[in-house]
Amino acid sequence: MLQLVVAGLTVGSGYALVALGIHIILRATRVINFAQGEFVVLGGLLAYSVTNVLHANVWLGLVVATAGGFAIGLVYERFVLRPAARGGELAVTIVSIGCVYVLLYGHSLVWGSLPLPLPYFSGGEADVVWRAGGVQIAAQQLWVLGFLGLALGALAFFFEGTTYGKAIRASANSPVGAALVGIDVDRARSVSVAIAIALAAFGGVIVGPITLVGGAAGVGIAIKGFVGAVIGGLDSPVGCAVGGLLVGVVEKLLEGRLGYGASDPIVYGLLIVALLVRPQGLFGSRRAIRD
Amino acid sequence: MSERMTTDARLLPIFAAIVIAFGFIAHGNANLVQAATFAAIDAVAAIGLSILLGNVASISIGQAGFFGIGAYAFAYLETAVTWPAALPVWATFVIATVAGTALATAFGLVLGLIALRFRGHYLAMATLAFGLVVVGVVRITPALGGAGGISNVAFAQFGSLSISGVAAYWYAWAMVALVASLTYNLLRGRTGRAFEAVRNDELAAEAVGVPTRRVKIAAFAYAGALAGFAGTFYAAFLGLIEPNAVGVDFSIDLLLMVVVGGAGGVSGAILGAVIIGITNVYGHDLENWRPIIYGAAVVVIAIRFPRGLVGTFARSRRRVTPVVEAVPEVAVRDASPVAPPATPSPRERVAWLSVDSVAKRFGGIVAVNDVSFALESGTLTSLIGPNGAGKTTLFNTICGVTRPSAGRVTIAGRDVTGWQAHRIAALGVGRSFQNARLFADMTVLENVLAGAYLRETATFASDLLALPLSRRSGRIAADRARSVLSSLDLERIANVRARDLAFGDRRRVELARSVAAEPGLLLLDEPAAGLNASERARLSDDLLRLRSDGLTLLLVEHDMRLVMAISDRVMVLEFGAMIADGRPAAVRDDPRVVAAYLGTG
Numbered sequence: 001m002l003q004l005v006v007a008g009l010t011v012g013s014g015y016a017l018v019a020l021g022i023h024i025i026l027r028a029t030r031v032i033n034f035a036q037g038e039f040v041v042l043g044g045l046l047a048y049s050v051t052n053v054l055h056a057n058v059w060l061g062l063v064v065a066t067a068g069g070f071a072i073g074l075v076y077e078r079f080v081l082r083p084a085a086r087g088g089e090l091a092v093t094i095v096s097i098g099c100v101y102v103l104l105y106g107h108s109l110v111w112g113s114l115p116l117p118l119p120y121f122s123g124g125e126a127d128v129v130w131r132a133g134g135v136q137i138a139a140q141q142l143w144v145l146g147f148l149g150l151a152l153g154a155l156a157f158f159f160e161g162t163t164y165g166k167a168i169r170a171s172a173n174s175p176v177g178a179a180l181v182g183i184d185v186d187r188a189r190s191v192s193v194a195i196a197i198a199l200a201a202f203g204g205v206i207v208g209p210i211t212l213v214g215g216a217a218g219v220g221i222a223i224k225g226f227v228g229a230v231i232g233g234l235d236s237p238v239g240c241a242v243g244g245l246l247v248g249v250v251e252k253l254l255e256g257r258l259g260y261g262a263s264d265p266i267v268y269g270l271l272i273v274a275l276l277v278r279p280q281g282l283f284g285s286r287r288a289i290r291d
Numbered sequence: 292m293s294e295r296m297t298t299d300a301r302l303l304p305i306f307a308a309i310v311i312a313f314g315f316i317a318h319g320n321a322n323l324v325q326a327a328t329f330a331a332i333d334a335v336a337a338i339g340l341s342i343l344l345g346n347v348a349s350i351s352i353g354q355a356g357f358f359g360i361g362a363y364a365f366a367y368l369e370t371a372v373t374w375p376a377a378l379p380v381w382a383t384f385v386i387a388t389v390a391g392t393a394l395a396t397a398f399g400l401v402l403g404l405i406a407l408r409f410r411g412h413y414l415a416m417a418t419l420a421f422g423l424v425v426v427g428v429v430r431i432t433p434a435l436g437g438a439g440g441i442s443n444v445a446f447a448q449f450g451s452l453s454i455s456g457v458a459a460y461w462y463a464w465a466m467v468a469l470v471a472s473l474t475y476n477l478l479r480g481r482t483g484r485a486f487e488a489v490r491n492d493e494l495a496a497e498a499v500g501v502p503t504r505r506v507k508i509a510a511f512a513y514a515g516a517l518a519g520f521a522g523t524f525y526a527a528f529l530g531l532i533e534p535n536a537v538g539v540d541f542s543i544d545l546l547l548m549v550v551v552g553g554a555g556g557v558s559g560a561i562l563g564a565v566i567i568g569i570t571n572v573y574g575h576d577l578e579n580w581r582p583i584i585y586g587a588a589v590v591v592i593a594i595r596f597p598r599g600l601v602g603t604f605a606r607s608r609r610r611v612t613p614v615v616e617a618v619p620e621v622a623v624r625d626a627s628p629v630a631p632p633a634t635p636s637p638r639e640r641v642a643w644l645s646v647d648s649v650a651k652r653f654g655g656i657v658a659v660n661d662v663s664f665a666l667e668s669g670t671l672t673s674l675i676g677p678n679g680a681g682k683t684t685l686f687n688t689i690c691g692v693t694r695p696s697a698g699r700v701t702i703a704g705r706d707v708t709g710w711q712a713h714r715i716a717a718l719g720v721g722r723s724f725q726n727a728r729l730f731a732d733m734t735v736l737e738n739v740l741a742g743a744y745l746r747e748t749a750t751f752a753s754d755l756l757a758l759p760l761s762r763r764s765g766r767i768a769a770d771r772a773r774s775v776l777s778s779l780d781l782e783r784i785a786n787v788r789a790r791d792l793a794f795g796d797r798r799r800v801e802l803a804r805s806v807a808a809e810p811g812l813l814l815l816d817e818p819a820a821g822l823n824a825s826e827r828a829r830l831s832d833d834l835l836r837l838r839s840d841g842l843t844l845l846l847v848e849h850d851m852r853l854v855m856a857i858s859d860r861v862m863v864l865e866f867g868a869m870i871a872d873g874r875p876a877a878v879r880d881d882p883r884v885v886a887a888y889l890g891t892g
Contacts, residue, residue: 032412034419080590087597089411090350094550094593097352097415097543101586109579219539223423226416265427271420272405275413 012248013148017203018225019240021196027172028192034096037222038103043201044213069201073194115212227271233284295556298605302558330568331463337548337560339517345555346486347510353422357395357515359537361522364391366441395519403511430534440533480754491730500716500745553599649698658684660867671844673854676864682847691715721810727797729789736785742807743768795826819850
């Protein structure tokens with residue numbers, strides 16, 4: 001049981017990062033990015049290329065994937081989301097679904113359709129494992145939780161503590177108002193999207209050694225991240241993180257009870273239930289769902 | 292007839308001719324015939340999504356789920372159930388088809404109910420989740436064959452005729468023809484007008500009496516029914532159904548078909564399904580590139596050609612024809628007199644409006660504070676007050692847009708507190724909005740036709756089958772629209788799209804739309820705002836004429852000259868409370884009113 005919770009927190013960290021990315025993009029551009037999960041996969045695959053093709057170490061892979069995610073995010077915002085936004089919400093939704101297709105099959109074209117391994121952060125091929133009571137904890141699981149904490153801290157500092165982060169939040173709250181006080185709203189948007197995509201790619205690398213990277217996992221990751229965001233509260237960063245972790249735990253517990261494959265429909269069904277019962281989420285405010 | 296309906300009317304006969312010709316020319320080529328049969332199956336499902344996306348502006352990425360429900364229900368009934376030996380095979384085919392379609396419809400109703408809570412991305416996610424749940428459930432249900440699905444579904448037999456090969460082609464395209472005509476009928480009737488109204492502006496649709504929630508549920512159920520129907524035949528034609536065929540990929544394929552062909556109406560969905568069908572045949576060598584190209588096509592088309600092929604085509608043709616035709620087409624199309632509606636006009640039923648101690652609070656802010664008044668029928672009353680006094684909020688509590696925090700609203704002797712807006716409209720209450728909320732994509736005529744929604748008698752079923760009831764209903768609406776347009780002198784702009792109108796005309800059209808339902812009580816929110824002097828003069832004539840016709844009018848208005856000139860009674864609201872109420876002259880001289888407007892010295 002506890003073992004499953006630990007496993008759940010690990011995959012949940014990936015969902016939490018996706019949920020946060022969805023939150024950031026939604027705040028900045030009023031768009032829910034369906035392709036978020038594909039960027040998780042892409043991050044993992046970039047790291048795979050760095051470690052297995054270039055034979056560099058996994059830390060370089062982490063840096064390359066995160067930076068690459070940021071750069072791709074800038075392009076994605078400028079050439080996909082921004083032009084699509086002119087067609088309204090439905091158009092953006094359709095466009096981001098189209099991107100899921102392009103990325104999903106694009107990945108398998110480049111990297112093949114089978115999941116690929118990533119080296120463990122502290123062990124290469126085999127991970128260091130501790131036993132405490134009846135529970136096994138792998139070093140990678142600690143890395144994942146630690147990095148999640150680090151990412152949350154960095155985000156909180158950026159958005160709350162720096163002028164530029166505040167400027168981005170201002171443009172999200174009131175684009176016109178922000179533009180009037182001299183903030184470059186377009187740039188704030190593209191930086192927000194870039195940060196969100198970088199987060200996703202980052203998440204793909206840290207969770208990758210446990211889950212493997214690549215394959216068709218992206219759609220599931222995106223939806224589970226979204227489920228987490230909805231459960232926690234789409235307008236609350238803390239809620240997104242907590243919700244993502246919660247989804248991971250629920251998924252692993254169900255999987256342990258009902259077997260592999262049975263948990264997915266229940267988790268997806270949970271989305272509908274969560275949207276119906278408490279659309280503002282655990283940490284969200286009622287107002288957020290109205291606009 | 293809307294632009295898209297015209298496109299459908301023009302294209303569908305051409306499509307039919309192509310389908311028939313193809314059937315005769317290509318019947319020797321088994322591969323082509325099979326591909327064309329699959330295209331027909333996809334077209335049926337895509338038509339449902341096209342209505343949802345293009346006519347009601349709701350998205351669904353879960354249509355494969357309905358398709359799967361239909362297909363699995365059909366396959367299960369055909370394989371696992373022991374039918375009585377006396378029943379001929381074709382009868383089991385019919386029963387399984389109907390059952391599969393009905394089950395998908397039922398799920399469509401449920402998803403529609405759920406969908407009411409969301410819009411935009413949330414709806415996309417919720418429907419996507421629905422599709423994933425369906426595929427996940429069938430994959431782990433042993434009775435449905437698990438990951439392997441159900442195979443050995445017997446081909447349908449009609450006597451000696453087996454539904455396969457060319458026979459299946461004819462059957463499948465006959466199915467498309469049936470669905471296309473039913474859908475065309477539906478969109479042409481009262482239901483189609485309600486769809487368009489909801490798509491354009493839900494609040495305004497409610498105000499003219501369209502039950503937006505029910506309309507959306509109906510659209511979801513219909514889209515579910517079509518996807519389920521397509522699914523039943525898919526299982527019958529292929530002889531098997533497996534989870535992979537009903538996954539998210541297929542939902543996205545359907546979305547692609549609709550986006551490529553053009554959402555809304557029938558012809559775009561059919562064209563999209565055929566194009567994707569062709570690509571599937573000739574795109575086999577592309578392997579992994581195929582979905583990438585599809586995805587990229589969705590992105591590019593949704594950004595560059597949001598109306599799809601059919602819509603873009605119709606648009607470019609439209610540019611060369613004059614946009615404004617002088618005579619509204621209803622006027623020429625049918626000149627036969629219409630019998631007056633059987634139900635008495637609501638004007639006779641609504642005697643008065645009474646507001647008792649109504650209050651509305653938003654958090655700690657009291658927008659309306661303990662307001663009471665009653666309106667006698669056939670009078671014109673103005674509600675004035677400084678900005679932020681709570682006038683529009685009071686309006687909204689009367690119309691059912693917001694629920695009062697306390698107090699009671701009575702209309703025509705019935706307590707309507709907390710009723711939905713469209714039910715209040717149905718009692719004979721019309722309204723206009725401060726910023727003139729017209730159905731922007733519809734012409735003036737279509738706006739007014741939609742305004743006559745409450746006078747119409749057609750139902751969803753009668754529209755679908757184009758029964759005489761619907762024809763009569765359409766005539767009632769057309770007749771009503773014609774007389775309203777002529778009485779407000781709007782015929783010359785009848786075919787102009789609402790979004791292209793000048794502001795003053797917009798207000799007049801909104802007035803026309805709200806009187807098209809023959810309301811007994813008309814609530815107008817700042818009808819003179821933004822009008823020039825001559826337009827104001829015309830407005831005051833119109834209002835006085837409406838009053839002399841027996842209407843009860845309540846105006847929120849800032850133009851004092853207009854208010855004082857035409858009102859029987861003036862009420863003044865300040866900080867949510869009624870500070871004066873009486874004849875115009877008396878109110879004008881009331882020291883409290885003077886203080887409210889000019890401040891105290």
